[in-house]
Amino acid sequence: MPTLEKAYDARAVEDRWYARWESHGAFRGKIEAGKDPYCVMIPPPNVTGMLHMGHILNNTLQDIFVRRARLEGKAALWFPGTDHAGIATQTRVERKLRESGRTRHDLGREAFLEEVWQWKEEHGGIILNQLRKLGASCDWERTSFTLDAGYSRAVLTAFVHLFKRGYLYRGLRMSNWCPVSQTALSNEEVIMKPQKGTFYKMRYEIVERPGEYLQISTTRPETIMGDVAVAVHPEDERYRDLVGLHVWRPFPRASIPIIADEAVQRDFGTGALKVTPAHDQVDFEIGKRHDLPIVDVLNPDGTINQECGGPFGGMERFAARKAAAKLLEEQGNLVETQPYENMVGYSERADVPVEPRLTMQWWLRYPKVEEAKRAVLDGQLRFHPKRWEKTYLHWLETMERDQIDWCVSRQLWWGHRIPVWYRRGINREELDFSDPDQVHVSVEGPPDPENWEQDSDVLDTWASSWLWPFANFGWPDAGAEGSELRYFYPTSTLVTGFDIIFLWVARMVIAGLEFMGEEKEKLDADDIERRIPFRDVYITGLIRDAKGRKMSKSLGNSPDPLDLIGRFGADGLRFGIVNIAPSGQDILFSEDRIEVGRHFCNKLWNAARFRQMNGEVLENSSMESVTGRLAGASLTVYDHWILSRLVAVTAEVERCFKRFEMHAYPHALYEFFWSDYCDWYVEASKSRLKDEGTRGVVLAVQDLVMRQFLLLLQPITPFIADELWTSLGYAREDGFLNDEAIPTADQLKEAIEKVAGPLNGAAAEEVAGVQELISRMRAMKAEYAVASRRDVSFFVLADATCRRVLSQHEETILSLAQVGALEYVDIRPDSMPAAVTGLGTVFLDVAKAIDVGAERERLGKELIKLEKGIQAGQAKLSNPRFVESAPDAVVSGARDQLAATRAKYDEIRKLLASLPPSD
RNA sequence: GGGCGCGUAGCUCAGUUGGUUAGAGCGCCAUCUUCACACGGUGGAGGUCCGCAGUUCGAAUCUGCGCGCGCCCACCA
Numbered sequence: 001m002p003t004l005e006k007a008y009d010a011r012a013v014e015d016r017w018y019a020r021w022e023s024h025g026a027f028r029g030k031i032e033a034g035k036d037p038y039c040v041m042i043p044p045p046n047v048t049g050m051l052h053m054g055h056i057l058n059n060t061l062q063d064i065f066v067r068r069a070r071l072e073g074k075a076a077l078w079f080p081g082t083d084h085a086g087i088a089t090q091t092r093v094e095r096k097l098r099e100s101g102r103t104r105h106d107l108g109r110e111a112f113l114e115e116v117w118q119w120k121e122e123h124g125g126i127i128l129n130q131l132r133k134l135g136a137s138c139d140w141e142r143t144s145f146t147l148d149a150g151y152s153r154a155v156l157t158a159f160v161h162l163f164k165r166g167y168l169y170r171g172l173r174m175s176n177w178c179p180v181s182q183t184a185l186s187n188e189e190v191i192m193k194p195q196k197g198t199f200y201k202m203r204y205e206i207v208e209r210p211g212e213y214l215q216i217s218t219t220r221p222e223t224i225m226g227d228v229a230v231a232v233h234p235e236d237e238r239y240r241d242l243v244g245l246h247v248w249r250p251f252p253r254a255s256i257p258i259i260a261d262e263a264v265q266r267d268f269g270t271g272a273l274k275v276t277p278a279h280d281q282v283d284f285e286i287g288k289r290h291d292l293p294i295v296d297v298l299n300p301d302g303t304i305n306q307e308c309g310g311p312f313g314g315m316e317r318f319a320a321r322k323a324a325a326k327l328l329e330e331q332g333n334l335v336e337t338q339p340y341e342n343m344v345g346y347s348e349r350a351d352v353p354v355e356p357r358l359t360m361q362w363w364l365r366y367p368k369v370e371e372a373k374r375a376v377l378d379g380q381l382r383f384h385p386k387r388w389e390k391t392y393l394h395w396l397e398t399m400e401r402d403q404i405d406w407c408v409s410r411q412l413w414w415g416h417r418i419p420v421w422y423r424r425g426i427n428r429e430e431l432d433f434s435d436p437d438q439v440h441v442s443v444e445g446p447p448d449p450e451n452w453e454q455d456s457d458v459l460d461t462w463a464s465s466w467l468w469p470f471a472n473f474g475w476p477d478a479g480a481e482g483s484e485l486r487y488f489y490p491t492s493t494l495v496t497g498f499d500i501i502f503l504w505v506a507r508m509v510i511a512g513l514e515f516m517g518e519e520k521e522k523l524d525a526d527d528i529e530r531r532i533p534f535r536d537v538y539i540t541g542l543i544r545d546a547k548g549r550k551m552s553k554s555l556g557n558s559p560d561p562l563d564l565i566g567r568f569g570a571d572g573l574r575f576g577i578v579n580i581a582p583s584g585q586d587i588l589f590s591e592d593r594i595e596v597g598r599h600f601c602n603k604l605w606n607a608a609r610f611r612q613m614n615g616e617v618l619e620n621s622s623m624e625s626v627t628g629r630l631a632g633a634s635l636t637v638y639d640h641w642i643l644s645r646l647v648a649v650t651a652e653v654e655r656c657f658k659r660f661e662m663h664a665y666p667h668a669l670y671e672f673f674w675s676d677y678c679d680w681y682v683e684a685s686k687s688r689l690k691d692e693g694t695r696g697v698v699l700a701v702q703d704l705v706m707r708q709f710l711l712l713l714q715p716i717t718p719f720i721a722d723e724l725w726t727s728l729g730y731a732r733e734d735g736f737l738n739d740e741a742i743p744t745a746d747q748l749k750e751a752i753e754k755v756a757g758p759l760n761g762a763a764a765e766e767v768a769g770v771q772e773l774i775s776r777m778r779a780m781k782a783e784y785a786v787a788s789r790r791d792v793s794f795f796v797l798a799d800a801t802c803r804r805v806l807s808q809h810e811e812t813i814l815s816l817a818q819v820g821a822l823e824y825v826d827i828r829p830d831s832m833p834a835a836v837t838g839l840g841t842v843f844l845d846v847a848k849a850i851d852v853g854a855e856r857e858r859l860g861k862e863l864i865k866l867e868k869g870i871q872a873g874q875a876k877l878s879n880p881r882f883v884e885s886a887p888d889a890v891v892s893g894a895r896d897q898l899a900a901t902r903a904k905y906d907e908i909r910k911l912l913a914s915l916p917p918s919d
Numbered sequence: 920g921g922g923c924g925c926g927u928a929g930c931u932c933a934g935u936u937g938g939u940u941a942g943a944g945c946g947c948c949a950u951c952u953u954c955a956c957a958c959g960g961u962g963g964a965g966g967u968c969c970g971c972a973g974u975u976c977g978a979a980u981c982u983g984c985g986c987g988c989g990c991c992c993a994c995c996a
Contacts, residue, residue, distance in 0.1 A: 610955035
């Protein structure tokens with residue numbers, strides 16, 4: 001058995017253990033007869049991504065759930081993989097090409113895709129190795145990728161099904177266009193941001209009344225060329241007589257009608273709206289209602305086009321805005337400008353304003369929205385913390401009410417190409433999608449490909465990752481009785497951030513409901529139960545810096561997780577980050593806040609070291625072999641107390657997992673181990689360790705505590721747990737903590753009581769009394785500046801009952817309070833500082849004259865505190881309604897407390913009276 | 920405009936069916952290098968639980984109003 005070093009060195013331990021785990025296949029998830037399945041699907045990181053703090057928190061929590069499940073005897077599987085991340089990855093490779101002066105179009109589709117695959121081979125999967133450093137217990141042999149052949153087949157199959165079931169359609173609609181990525185985006189990929197700009201008030205001359213003008217406000221004068229009408233509210237008195245007339249559009253000069261439409265807000269701006277159907281959703285709808293032409297003035301890259309762009313053809317859109325304003329001014333048509341801030345949609349990826357643009361896209365009408373809501377309302381799918389259920393439901397309700405469809409096509413090359421073929425030579429504008437001679441939709445493609453042309457778009461990445469929970473198990477081919485899909489699906493817990501509840505979580509639920517079973521229009525409760533992709537969703541907060549700012553590259557406030565692992569240890573980082581994560585709120589990160597994790601590991605390490613130094617490690621390979629050493633032994637009150645606390649902390653951890661209160665989990669571990677075990681139990685048992693006759697019992701208790709504690713701890717700090725598991729002799733031959741079963745609180749209690757008899761329920765109270773006494777004695781020593789002296793004595797004034805307790809604990813008291821002797825007295829010694837405790841009054845023998853004034857003040861302060869307590873207690877107990885209505889336990893508790901407080905109060909009064917008069 | 924949440928010690932947060940005289944970590948002050956651990960021990964200072972009103976025998980906890988802050992959703996150009 002190697003001796004442990006003085007300070008814990010995580011580096012020396014962690015890599016070694018991970019390699020052992022992996023080579024022994026410790027994380028392999030498989031069907032195990034008689035065991036309950038437990039499956040976590042990793043939220044697939046972008047294949048070219050790097051580990052950031054969000055991943056650390058998220059994946060630590062997943063690992064905690066999975067490792068705990070293993071200890072609870074479940075067949076656990078953590079399924080890893082990466083996401084092809086269409087826009088992000090394609091953009092990266094295009095950027096690289098641009099460095100050598102090329103674009104993807106120079107290469108052509110096929111050659112470009114080869115380039116991307118090449119990039120993926122070189123740079124993909126770095127993040128997976130980083131997760132190994134963190135200790136993630138993924139089943140790496142399964143590592144999935146959303147563009148793998150099998151996965152792609154699932155994606156295309158889903159598309160074909162949805163098309164055949166009538167949920168997918170192609171349509172010319174207003175969509176969010178990113179001029180940088182040059183593709184359409186879904187609403188969820190557009191982020192609204194406040195943008196400072198200008199509000200331009202301008203005037204259009206009325207055609208039928210030369211010299212008269214209509215004033216119009218806009219933030220976008222660069223789209224004037226696309227104006228096809230001016231709209232006012234039908235009930236707006238100011239403009240009623242103008243409806244039906246025309247105004248002159250200033251450039252290119254043209255006569256456009258003044259129309260009335262209810263979509264116009266009378267009290268906004270001038271109450272007259274320029275209508276640009278090609279570049280605004282509202283305008284588009286007004287255009288439809290009034291049968292207006294559509295004039296598109298933009299190119300796909302956001303520049304103004306030559307055909308309709310009038311004088312600004314070729315200009316970049318924001319330059320054109322300024323130029324248009326200038327031209328208005330020159331024409332005398334600009335009435336005034338004012339600074340203005342409005343919300344503008346930005347492309348999430350490219351971080352530029354998106355353009356509402358009329359384009360031909362594939363749209364998905366969401367199926368099973370009603371069922372997705374019911375899954376949560378009926379409690380089959382649970383969010384933790386629960387309040388996120390409202391966010392989820394709210395989004396689904398909006399989708400349903402406003403019939404918002406999902407734009408699933410992207411004008412990219414990197415992704416799943418849409419499995420739709422159009423017969424060559426047919427006008428694409430007038431296709432009949434129900435005619436298989438014109439449009440072919442299948443996974444395999446048409447049998448005569450030479451006569452067809454495939455849709456050039458690919459699918460939104462989220463339209464592949466929404467199948468993640470079942471596509472990874474081989475759907476649509478798998479699903480037979482006895483298959484992994486049957487065994488592990490629905491998966492157990494999903495851990496993710498609230499930012500993708502819409503993008504991913506809700507859509508996975510919908511996909512599960514739609515595909516995990518026979519095609520069915522309406523689902524009943526049993527169907528929902530079987531089809532949902534997971535039962536529990538644990539939502540994490542966002543990691544921010546210490547000032548509450550989002551972490552970002554540009555701020556440079558995002559620490560490198562690998563660097564942190566190097567300095568704190570993966571265990572230290574894991575413990576630290578979970579320890580500071582409040583329940584479902586954002587997390588303010590700073591290094592000194594996670595230091596506690598490293599310190600805790602070191603404390604644990606040294607406690608194990610202390611155990612090692614005090615006696616040979618004995619046969620410890622099962623709980624019974626440890627408890628067996630307690631048989632027939634006489635346990636002290638401290639033993640009873642710490643073993644009761646061990647049972648209690650085991651129950652507390654069980655509660656944390658059951659209720660998904662993961663912030664309370666490290667707190668419970670920390671407090672038990674540091675305060676109860678190290679500060680009190682280990683310290684109090686030191687004297688018994690020096691005695692041959694009692695050492696064995698103490699070591700057995702320590703071994704039992706450490707064993708159970710390592711099992712409780714392993715999910716959060718797996719490396720050090722396994723290291724100590726082995727060095728303290730708990731490991732079976734070549735085994736891991738990973739393979740062990742954790743005793744439940746009930747099992748632990750039963751095992752202890754079987755050999756040692758019932759645990760003493762009153763031990764806690766007795767220990768608390770001794771702890772109070774010791775603390776008071778230490779405090780007095782510190783106040784009188786004799787803290788470092790061990791030869792001071794205390795006099796004790798106590799009744800017979802207390803004396804009996806004190807004498808039983810005398811050795812502990814002397815050693816923990818660092819006192820030479822306790823001397824029992826029957827009368828109050830004069831002129832000594834004193835403290836009143838539940839076990840009697842203690843007097844510090846300072847062996848010199850005390851400062852009477854200071855002592856009087858000290859006691860006086862305490863008297864005031866006690867007085868307040870007495871008043872509160874009296875007020876309560878003299879109220880008959882309290883005595884009648886409060887539970888008996890509360891009333892008797894209040895009585896006991898009042899009595900104890902009174903006793904202390906009286907004793908202090910006597911102490912004060914016994915002090916000599918201060919002059 | 921609609922929705923969600925937060926306000927407790929200098930800082931970050933616990934406090935889950937209302938029940939003793941409100942807690943932790945960090946920071947701060949003092950003290951100790953005593954044979955597990957200075958990544959440590961011991962002691963201490965520090966709080967009108969945002970405010971007001973209400974319900975109750977009893978409120979940090981429940982209700983209402985107000986103040987301050989954060990986030991999400993949303994087509995007022």
